[in-house]
Amino acid sequence: MRIGILTGGGDCPGLNAVIRAVVLTARLRHGDDTIGFLDGWRGPLEANAVTLNEERCRDLLAMGGTVLGTSRTNPFAVDGGPEKLRANLEELGVDALVVVGGEDTLGVAHKLGDFGVQVVGVPKTIDNDLSATDVTFGFETAVQTASDAIDRLRTTAESHHRVIVCEVMGRHTGWIATHAGIAGGAAEILVPEVPFDVDTVCERLRRRHATGQFSSVVVVSEGALPAEGPDLESARLAGSSEAKDQFGHARLGGIGRWLAAEIEARTGYESRETTLGHIQRGGTPTAFDRVLATRFGVEAVTAVHDGDFGKMVALRGTRIVRVPISEAVAQAKTVDLELYRDVAGVFLG
Numbered sequence: 001m002r003i004g005i006l007t008g009g010g011d012c013p014g015l016n017a018v019i020r021a022v023v024l025t026a027r028l029r030h031g032d033d034t035i036g037f038l039d040g041w042r043g044p045l046e047a048n049a050v051t052l053n054e055e056r057c058r059d060l061l062a063m064g065g066t067v068l069g070t071s072r073t074n075p076f077a078v079d080g081g082p083e084k085l086r087a088n089l090e091e092l093g094v095d096a097l098v099v100v101g102g103e104d105t106l107g108v109a110h111k112l113g114d115f116g117v118q119v120v121g122v123p124k125t126i127d128n129d130l131s132a133t134d135v136t137f138g139f140e141t142a143v144q145t146a147s148d149a150i151d152r153l154r155t156t157a158e159s160h161h162r163v164i165v166c167e168v169m170g171r172h173t174g175w176i177a178t179h180a181g182i183a184g185g186a187a188e189i190l191v192p193e194v195p196f197d198v199d200t201v202c203e204r205l206r207r208r209h210a211t212g213q214f215s216s217v218v219v220v221s222e223g224a225l226p227a228e229g230p231d232l233e234s235a236r237l238a239g240s241s242e243a244k245d246q247f248g249h250a251r252l253g254g255i256g257r258w259l260a261a262e263i264e265a266r267t268g269y270e271s272r273e274t275t276l277g278h279i280q281r282g283g284t285p286t287a288f289d290r291v292l293a294t295r296f297g298v299e300a301v302t303a304v305h306d307g308d309f310g311k312m313v314a315l316r317g318t319r320i321v322r323v324p325i326s327e328a329v330a331q332a333k334t335v336d337l338e339l340y341r342d343v344a345g346v347f348l349g
Contacts, residue, residue, distance in 0.1 A: 001032045003304060004049065004094040007066040008040035008073075008105030012124050012138035013285035014293035015066035018100050020057040021297025027054060030305060035092065040071040041108060044097070045081060047088040061290055064283045075108060082115045089117065096304045098297075100124050102136075103329050106312060110325040113310045120303045121312035121325045122296045126281055128175040132328040133314035137293040142169070142280040143179045149276055150184030150217055157215035163205060163263055163271040167256030169280050170221030174335045176280065177221040187216035188348055190259075193334050195227035198259070202266045204348070209269065218263070220256055234258070295320050 003026050007015050019036065026032035034052045037043025050068075060067065075081035089097065096118045099109040102125035109119040123130045126142035146168050157164045166186075168176045174191020181189035187208055190196045205216050226232050238258035260273035285293065292315065299313040299320045311322040 001026075001030065001095045001304070002093050003032050003034045003096055003098060003301065004037055004044070004089065004092070005034060005052070005068070005098040005100065006037040006040055006043055007068050007070050007124070008099065008101035008108075009070060009124070010102070010126070011065050011070055011281050012126050013064050013141035013281070013283060014137035014289040015068075015070075015100060015124060016060040016063045017285060017290050017293035018122055018124070018137070018297040018300075019052070019066070019068065020060040021294045022098050022301055023052045023057045024054060025298045025301040030301065032301075035094065036068045039069040040073050040101075040105065041075050041085070042071050042073040043068070044085045044088050045073065045075055045078065047092060049092060061294075062284050064285065072104065074104070076111065082112060085112070086115050086117055096120065096309065098122060098300045098304065102127070102130060103332065106130075106325050107329045110310070110329060113325075118304075118309040119325070120300045120309060121328065122300050123312055123314060123328060126176065127170055127173055129173040129332045129334070130328050131331055131333045132312065132323040134317065135292065135315050137289045137296065138281075138285070139175065140288045141283070141286045142176050143183065144286055145280050145283070146176055146180035146219075146276055147183040149274070149279075150180060150186060150219065153217050153274060154184070154215070157217055160270065161214040163216045163218060163260070163267075163269050165218045165220060165256045165260040165263070165271065165273045167220050167222055167273065167275040169276070171223045172332050172334075174221040174224065174340075177219045177224075178335050178340055181219040182343065184217065184219070186219040186348070187213075188218040188220075189340070190218070190220040190224040191335055191340065192221055192223040192225070193337065194340065195225055197227055197229075198231050198262050198266065201259075202263055205263065205267060205269065218259070220259055222255060224255060231262070 023034045035049045036052045100122040123136045126138040128139040238254045256273040260271040264271040312325045
């Protein structure tokens with residue numbers, strides 16, 4: 001059998017561990033060949049692939065990023081894209097495709113099933129917002145990176161008696177902000193699931209400072225916005241650009257800068273903003289993410305040999321299971337409000 005693999009969407013710690021697991025499992029357990037398509041869905045669209053073997057995978061486990069490259073290419077945004085992609089797979093002799101990605105990448109995989117493409121999905125997103133799996137690999141590494149940054153920001157905030165707003169990734173969900181904020185002891189955690197009121201945030205910071213804590217770290221997801229009111233439109237304009245990718249997503253970033261300026265203007269406390277950005281995606285995956293990515297890769301190859309296509313491997317409790325890709329991409333997995341309000345809420349302010 002010949003198996004193809006691609007990595008789509010944003011890069012993520014653990015992608016190379018999945019590639020390694022798929023290649024080695026396919027070869028050592030089943031005697032399969034594996035080819036890797038370059039730059040996400042652009043690879044099969046342009047028949048651009050490389051042979052993957054044991055030698056090429058030797059040092060991948062701890063390596064960040066993806067050796068196959070990635071992109072936000074959408075075959076369904078290209079005239080005749082799905083038909084061309086299927087024809088290229090047939091010409092290259094690919095029997096099945098392992099697709100590693102998030103909501104958009106796996107959404108394409110799901111729709112390609114209607115075109116006869118045999119696909120198994122592997123969930124990947126640092127945002128942890130894919131349904132049907134408890135955790136996605138890359139999330140823990142991103143949270144650890146953000147937590148380390150918050151620890152460092154606190155010391156400089158304390159030295160200068162400042163408020164520091166730390167903007168983290170999270171377009172529609174605030175998993176990174178919530179977990180990193182709890183781990184880092186943030187004064188405020190602002191997430192897309194719960195619209196915030198700037199005046200309320202400022203009042204809680206004033207109460208905090210009144211108790212002798214003259215510095216604060218506020219963690220905000222890039223997709224968080226104020227509640228309906230005069231602040232909403234200005235925050236929305238500050239936090240996104242007009243440019244969109246092939247999946248219709250605007251580039252986010254800027255809510256932290258806007259919020260820091262508002263806090264300083266309303267409280268008089270010197271405020272600064274730090275956007276962690278792509279450092280959350282880069283670098284070496286944690287041990288947890290290496291193990292999870294490896295388990296996902298092994299199960300994906302097993303699913304291929306079982307003929308269990310249209311499925312995504314997932315973590316449920318401590319077990320790796322298979323779920324329909326359609327279930328995984330039906331809706332975003334939002335932050336558990338019990339965790340956000342009952343756990344994080346105890347320590348905020």
